[in-house]
Amino acid sequence: MALTQVSSNKCCDGYQKVFEHDSSELKCKMKFGIYLPPKAESSKCPVLYWLSGLTCTEQNFITKAGAQQAASENGIIIVAPDTSPRGCNIEGEEESWDFGTGAGFYVNATQEPWKTNYRMYAYVTEESVSAFAPICNPIQCAWGQKAFSGYLGSDKSTWELYDATVLAESYSGPELDILIDQGRDDQFLSSSQLLPDNLIAACSKKKIPVVFRLQQGYDHSYYFIFSFINDHIKHHAKYLNA
Amino acid sequence: MALTQVSSNKCCDGYQKVFEHDSSELKCKMKFGIYLPPKAESSKCPVLYWLSGLTCTEQNFITKAGAQQAASENGIIIVAPDTSPRGCNIEGEEESWDFGTGAGFYVNATQEPWKTNYRMYAYVTEESVSAFAPICNPIQCAWGQKAFSGYLGSDKSTWELYDATVLAESYSGPELDILIDQGRDDQFLSSSQLLPDNLIAACSKKKIPVVFRLQQGYDHSYYFIFSFINDHIKHHAKYLNA
Structure with missing residues (x-):
């Protein structure tokens, strides 16, 4: 994988960089952000993958979340991929804000015309678990139903592979420790797009530990993420540096 | 001054808001960001004014600088005005990135066609002093000469009112304590647009205390500001909460 450096800015004693590469999975050029803490100059550091949500590019997280301070202090590398293939000239890719460009939904598409490029599940890898205002049960909400169909x-059994609540119901892997922050004034919570209660119910049935923090007054913006990002970096650092 | 709230997001236990108002000084609508720390709900808090640089709107600082955490902890309100009038339909206002829209240079313009709207000095008020990579001596650099002329x-004596180095040379006000961070790899430092040495020389002649920190490897981006914003908020809090 040949990497081209797009930008490099010193930040909190480390470097916030953006690279571009040709993705063999997605068959297009992709950009990702990577924060290298100062510790990475002299030793190996664990990697945390940040998966952004609908409409985001690799820029939103690296400019707005303010994660670099805690990543620098805890010696964590953060990789922030883009959220979908871009510029593939697929018919309809720019038509809606919640499907196509900026809305890859981290699935491997199986349907035309998406299946050649929209393979975000294969593109990204997730290590340890925490989340901000996640879409917890996409097969039950409008966004998920639009994206997955x-x-x-139309075969809903293929949808279940990408639904956290369904996956939790049948989970039998290593022990998990899940941290979820959710704004109580999040407009997408009240419009039933996120459905965290379903995930929590599934986790408690399977005795999967979840810390779910419903944060009063917070919405779905990066101001919410910025407010609690340090807690999440420390949550991951506890395991990644163990 | 009638204010219209444009947005309000809970952030670090307080609120990051944006308001719009009709400015009588600038004769146009202006937006500004204001961060209200939780302490502001129950008591008076001091106000810090953040004046952004070339090309910025009120958004750059509030989304990218990560100042809300320290402002919340120190009980400081931060007001972030826009950097120029906008949409005044002045001929040439959109022609260059370093003059006109986004480049008000915090002067009260005296020349046509700018003098009706471009009165940013009157619009903003500054309390206590610190700076990131400032244009220290604008009458000696290309940006300043273009803007001020x-x-x-063409009468250069009118320029000196807006030049920090000239003002320092004749300063006789209350005691100051100036903190300046400057990236050593800032492209505008090496292209002689910022000229901090001239300001430092003037301050040391007048025995004005300046802490000037030349930060190795840092550039002119918000990643640089994000890395050191906490030190600046604390610097102001020391005086504002005294």
Whole structure:
């Protein structure tokens, strides 16, 4: 994988960089942000993957979340990929804000015309678990149903592979420790797009530990993420540096 | 002054808001960001004014600088005005990135066609002093000469009112304590637009205390500001909460 450096800015004693590369999975050029803490100059550091949400590019997290301070202090590398293939000239890719460009939904699409490029599940890898205002049960909400029927087709059994609540119901892997922050004034919570209660119910049935913090007054913006990002970096550092 | 709230997001236990108002000084609508720390709900808090640089709106600082955490902890309100009038339909206002829209240079313009709207000095008020990579001696650099000749005309004696180095040379006000951070790899430092050495020389002649920190490897971006913003908020809090 040949990498081209797009930018490099010193930040909190380390470097915030952006690289571009040709993705063999997605068959297009992709950018990602990577924060290298100062510790990375002299020793190996664990990597945390930040997966942004609808409409984001690799820029939103690296400019707005303010994660670099805690990453610098805890010696964590943060990789922030883009959220979908871009510029693939697929018919309809720019038509809606919640499907196509900026809305890859981290699935491997199986339907035309998406299946060649929209393979975000294969593109990203997730290590340890925490989340901000996640879409917890996409097969039960409007966003998820639109995305999954478009990318995966009408057979709903294929949708379940990408639904955290369904996955939790049948989980039998290593022990988890999940931290979720959710703004109580998040407009997408009240419009039933996020459905965290379903995930929590599934986790408690399976005795998967979840710390779910419903944060009064907070919405769905990066101001919410900025307010609690330090807690999440420390949560991951506890395991990644163990 | 009637205020219209444009947005309000809970952030670090307080609120990051944006307001719009009709400015009588600038004769146009202006937006500004204001961060209200939680302490402001129950008691008076001091106000810090953040004046952004070339090309910025009120958004750059509030989304990228990460100042809210320290402002919340120190009980400081931060007001972040826009950097120029906008949409005044002045001929040439959109022609260059370093003059006109986004480049008000905090002067009261005296020249046509700018003098009606471009009165940013009157619009903003500054309390206590610190700076990131400032244009220290604008009458000696290309940016300043372009802006001042356009806004103020060819009589250079009128320029000196807006030049920190000239002002320091004749300063006789209350005691100051100036903190300046400057990236050593800032492209505008090496291209002689910022000239901090001239300001430092003037201050040391007048025995004005300046802490000037030349930060190795840092550039002119918000990643640089994000890295050191906490030190600046604390610097102001020391005096504002005294």
